[in-house]
Amino acid sequence: MEINVSNQGLNYEAKSSSGMELSIIFGADKPVGDRTMNPVELFVSSICMCIAAMLRKFCTEHELDAGEIKVWAETDWSPGDPMCPYLDIKASVEGDFDERRKAAFLKVAETCPVKMTMAECHDVRLEIV
Numbered sequence: 001m002e003i004n005v006s007n008q009g010l011n012y013e014a015k016s017s018s019g020m021e022l023s024i025i026f027g028a029d030k031p032v033g034d035r036t037m038n039p040v041e042l043f044v045s046s047i048c049m050c051i052a053a054m055l056r057k058f059c060t061e062h063e064l065d066a067g068e069i070k071v072w073a074e075t076d077w078s079p080g081d082p083m084c085p086y087l088d089i090k091a092s093v094e095g096d097f098d099e100r101r102k103a104a105f106l107k108v109a110e111t112c113p114v115k116m117t118m119a120e121c122h123d124v125r126l127e128i129v
Contacts, residue, residue, distance in 0.1 A: 044073050044087065050112040051091055058108045059093065064101075067094030089115075 002017040010029045014022040024036050037045060048071040059066035071091040075084040091109055093102075109115075 038079065040077055040079075040084065044075065044084070047087070047112065047114040047118065048073050048089065050114040051089065051109045054108050054112050055091060055093055055105055058105070064097075065095055069093050 003014060005012060005014045007013075010025055010027040012024045012026070014024075022042075024038070025031065025034060026038075030036075052069050052071045055069050055071075056066070058064075059069075069091065071089065073087055073089045075087050077084040091105070093105055097105070
């Protein structure tokens with residue numbers, strides 16, 4: 001996978017090798033009513049969406065009658081902070097599931113590639129060319 005980001009003024013465009021695209025406008029030029037998330041919100045959303053997708057896939061593969069899956073995260077981050085000091089993530093799967101099944105859900109959620117990259121990747125290389 002390759003992601004390419006370009007910037008003109010306060011407009012940022014991201015394009016993925018998969019063909020997907022994202023556009024974010026920052027600052028005073030941001031259109032009224034634009035509800036696009038900032039990069040940190042997108043990052044936190046990506047881990048929540050990944051966990052939700054992993055849980056849905058697990059429920060489907062095991063033919064579990066799961067209703068709505070919710071994943072939410074909290075952190076103490078504000079624009080300008082260098083990083084999120086913590087990230088508390090919770091998930092719920094609608095249905096009547098015992099503690100054994102909930103433990104299985106947790107194991108599945110922990111295999112989310114975004115979470116695993118965040119927790120295990122110790123080699124993020126940055127180069128100015």
